[in-house]
Amino acid sequence: MEDIFYFIVLQIIEANWGSITKSSKSNKFAKWFVDKFGPDFKGDFHDGLPKKGVLTFRDGRSLEGEFIEGVLSGKGTERKDNKILFKGEFSEGSYHGKGTLKLNPNTHSEGKYHGQFKAGEMHGHGKYTEASGDVYE
Numbered sequence: 001m002e003d004i005f006y007f008i009v010l011q012i013i014e015a016n017w018g019s020i021t022k023s024s025k026s027n028k029f030a031k032w033f034v035d036k037f038g039p040d041f042k043g044d045f046h047d048g049l050p051k052k053g054v055l056t057f058r059d060g061r062s063l064e065g066e067f068i069e070g071v072l073s074g075k076g077t078e079r080k081d082n083k084i085l086f087k088g089e090f091s092e093g094s095y096h097g098k099g100t101l102k103l104n105p106n107t108h109s110e111g112k113y114h115g116q117f118k119a120g121e122m123h124g125h126g127k128y129t130e131a132s133g134d135v136y137e
Contacts, residue, residue: 065090094120 043053049070056062065076071093078086088099095101095117102112115126128136 068092088117091119096120 039055039057041050041053041055044051050067052066054062054064055067055072060081062079063072063076064079065072066074068074072090073092074090075088076090077084084102086095086099086101088095088101089097091097096119097117098115099117100112100114101117101122103110110131111129113122113126113128115122116124118124126137130136
């Protein structure tokens, strides 16, 4: 099962930091990363990769839903400390399509946005509701 997470970590590294070779050095880094921050997956597998279930990280964040080639795609939910942060559609691990995002008062004004997302960003038609009840469309 650890090999699955090494594979996923290598995919994340390549997606965020460019192409790397699948050398023993990169595999050692993936092993260190998984050992330190390693997620735990509970659910169904297909061809050795997560298919449907919950991927929980050590920082309290979890991703639940459908996975394609080990990456959250389709309908899903992102939680942090058992509170829903986002519920909706994902594509290749990013918010994409329709969903609801609860904004963190530490980084934004507290509230929630319900509407369209594209590549992880609010995009298109949506409605933002502040904690005070003020609504913006």
